[in-house]
Amino acid sequence: MFKLTKVIAQNASALSGISKNARLLSTAAVRYSSSTATTNSPSANAIDSNPDEPIQISNPFEKERKVCILCKHNITPDYKNVKLLSQFQSPYTGRIYGRHITGLCKQKQEDVEKAIRRAQHCALMPTYHKDLEFLKDPKLFDPEKPIRPHKY
Numbered sequence: 001m002f003k004l005t006k007v008i009a010q011n012a013s014a015l016s017g018i019s020k021n022a023r024l025l026s027t028a029a030v031r032y033s034s035s036t037a038t039t040n041s042p043s044a045n046a047i048d049s050n051p052d053e054p055i056q057i058s059n060p061f062e063k064e065r066k067v068c069i070l071c072k073h074n075i076t077p078d079y080k081n082v083k084l085l086s087q088f089q090s091p092y093t094g095r096i097y098g099r100h101i102t103g104l105c106k107q108k109q110e111d112v113e114k115a116i117r118r119a120q121h122c123a124l125m126p127t128y129h130k131d132l133e134f135l136k137d138p139k140l141f142d143p144e145k146p147i148r149p150h151k152y
Contacts (some may be wrong), residue, residue, distance in 0.1 A: 036143050039113045066104035066147070068139060070112075075113040079118040082125055087140050091130040132136055 070077065077085065088097050088104075096116055099109045119125040141147075 028123065054093045067102065068108050069103065071105055077108065077115040079115045079124065080123065081115075082119055082131070083134060084124065085112065085116050085119055086130055086134040087137060089116060089130050090143070093137055094126060094128040094130060097141075097143060099138070101143050101146045103147045 075084070079085070087097070088102055096113055099106065102109065102112075102114065116125065119126045125131070129142065
C-alpha cells in the first residue's frame, strides 16, 4: 500500500499535467499520497510509517526439524561402548530397534546395528536379552511410541 501511494504521489503531477480534464486519479488518493509523502522522512522506518504493512516473521506453521540424537551430540557408535549400544536393544528379546523407533538417521542406525552385532560376536553383549545391569538406564526414546508409527 505504501509503495502504491508513493508511486501515485510521484506520478500525480505528471498525470495532472497531461490530462487536466480526465479524472484518472481520485482527488482523495492524490491528497492521501501527498500527505503521506510529506510526513514521511527518508530516515523513518517503513514499519513505523504505515501500520498496515505486514511485518516479517518466520513461518509459524513450519515444524521443527527432528535431528538424530547421535548426530546432534556428535557420537560415533563403537562396539566397546556396550552401555550406549544396549539402549538400542529390546530388554525382552534382545532385538535391535528399528529406525522408526529410535529416530536415528540412516547412517547412524547402520553404524549402531554393525556395532551391536560386533559386540555380540565379541561376547560383550548378549544376543537374546539385555544385560540386567543396563535395565535401569535412562531411556533415549520410548519404544511404545515410535516416531513413525506402524500403519496398523
